[in-house]
Amino acid sequence: MVKWIKRLLSLLAWMIRLLVAVWAVNALVPAPPRAALEVPDRVVETVHPHVCMHTRLIDEVEEWKIQRTLQLVREMGANTIVEFFPWAYIERSPDQYDWSSADRIVRHARNQGIHIIARLGLVPGWARQTADDPRAERSTLNTLPTDRFDDFAQFAADFAARYAGIIDHLIIWNEPNLAFEWGYQQVDPRGYVDLLRTVYTPIHAANPHAVVLAAGLAPTLEPAGSPNGLNDILYLEALYANGAADYFDALAVHTYGFTEPPGAEPQPDALNFRRAELLRAVMVEHGDADTPVYITEMGWNDHPRWTKAVHASQRVTYTLDALRMVENDWEWAEKACLWVFRYPYPTFSYPDNFTFANTEFQPRPIYYAVQAYARGWEETSLTPKEKTKKPRGGGKKKGLLEGKYLGGGGAPPPPPGGGGGGGGGAPPPPQIIKVLNDARHSLHPAAGADRARAGARRAAGRGAERLRDLPHGGNPRRRGCQLPALRRRHCR
Structure with a gap:
């Protein structure tokens, strides 16, 4: 009889420990974000109220x-x-x-x-x-x-x-x-x-x-x-x-x-x-x-x-x-x-x-x-x-x-991002x-093509500027020299 009582007490002690552990874990979990009302009340800005x-x-x-x-x-x-x-x-x-x-x-x-x-x-x-x-x-x-x-x-x-x-x-x-x-x-x-x-x-x-x-x-x-x-x-x-x-x-x-x-x-x-x-x-x-x-x-x-x-x-x-x-x-x-x-x-x-x-x-x-x-x-x-x-x-x-x-x-x-x-x-x-823009170009393909060509020219210019600023100076043989794993003789 005493043996069974000891077992029950031991089981009860472990259950208490488990409850304490669960409580501790829950206490560490961050609370969900609060949903306090904004002050003052907000106003919907729209020019198309439908x-x-x-x-x-x-x-x-x-x-x-x-x-x-x-x-x-x-x-x-x-x-x-x-x-x-x-x-x-x-x-x-x-x-x-x-x-x-x-x-x-x-x-x-x-x-x-x-x-x-x-x-x-x-x-x-x-x-x-x-x-x-x-x-x-x-x-x-x-x-x-x-x-x-x-x-x-x-x-x-x-x-x-x-x-x-x-x-x-x-x-x-x-x-x-x-x-x-x-x-x-x-x-x-x-x-x-x-x-x-x-x-x-x-x-x-x-x-x-x-x-x-x-x-x-x-x-x-x-x-x-x-x-x-x-x-x-x-x-x-x-x-x-x-x-x-x-x-x-x-x-x-x-x-x-x-x-x-x-x-x-x-x-x-x-x-x-x-x-x-x-x-x-x-x-x-x-x-x-x-x-x-x-x-x-x-x-x-x-x-x-x-x-x-x-x-x-x-x-x-x-x-x-x-x-x-x-x-x-x-x-x-x-x-x-x-x-x-x-x-x-x-x-x-x-x-x-x-x-x-x-x-x-x-x-x-x-x-x-x-x-x-x-x-x-x-x-x-x-x-x-x-x-x-x-x-x-x-x-x-x-x-x-x-x-x-x-x-x-x-x-x-x-303006976008404005307060008030x-x-x-x-x-x-x-x-x-x-x-x-893709959606708009689907209705006006000719204008879209013109804008695409202009965008390609701008991108090419920006790319040339970036190459001049890189450590390899735009030299295609020296690209990757700044990465230790890719160093070659021509990088020295």
Whole structure:
């Protein structure tokens, strides 16, 4: 008996030592960066306020990463983000809310002078349970039984009331024309209209200035009856046929260019950037021309092996041309939100090449290109230039984002790197300028060739100067003499 007691005491002593060692190691690990709010609040400097960015902040664990993402978005010149606020994250049990994740995103967005368009969705387990199937495991996070529409409407109204005056734009659901986004059920335009009808009145009762956006539809050519989804044009037609026009204040649109330039002609049997014009035509045909459009997802991918991707320089050119098209030709479009700024973790696949910054917060070439456009910098000299902003179309519904959190957004920006309460952000490094020039040269090859020849002459001159300054005096036989391992007789 005594022997066993000694063994137990010895084991207990080792456990205590182990706990002390773990505590000591944790004490030596540096604390994560703090995310203190900047004082005073920052202001987004932009001469193109329609530029917007889609973010993925809700999945961030560390608060400083939320802050750093929003700082980069502000420095890029985007005054608005689209962010996902999952119902399943906030109301994990009926009437039990945890707003902490949403609050910290809102707190840092306001501090950076950025407005938020909120997308609501993702069903908690308790709301996926039904009378005939009590096990939520048989459903997906996108499965919302019709008898739970009122529960979702209550959550949406509580969200609208909590952030009234801060987040006034609410997107209801996401791409309901895909079976995956509709809980792997047959897509149902009438069912989505019922959902809009259920949430519309409670949201406006909670926030009279709210703008309810119908969900962006996935660009797809799926025919009627397909188990995968339904053509977005046909789906929007069905929404209007079922009376949806009275239950949304604006329409969210998803439009991607895939492998085609933004100027490619829109066709009912083709997926390209101008497919948004076909959706707009449906709205006009149903007498809904005064309802504004928010492009909440758009862009190109530059993955080297994905069949729907383009080259990096093409991505730059196409994106900038698309942003100009939205501003100059699509007066009905209020925002052009690019997908996607950054993922919290790499996917190790083609989605990573939609991003504007990697997981280590290193901006990609497309970031600098959009920054130069949004802030009015010349692509070559990277100096500020005056922009004359074309006024957006009138006759819109209430609560639009014009002037929201823009501060002095319409004023000319200070020189790159300037201080003040504005965007900050250094101009692109030289290697990024090359990518921007490549994109421009792809449109003007003759001018690009002239500049290339001039650059070669300058490089040759610089090379001759460097050779004269080297220890070997430019003598090719004496190159490498300064390296001990390469000394030869001719070096003496």
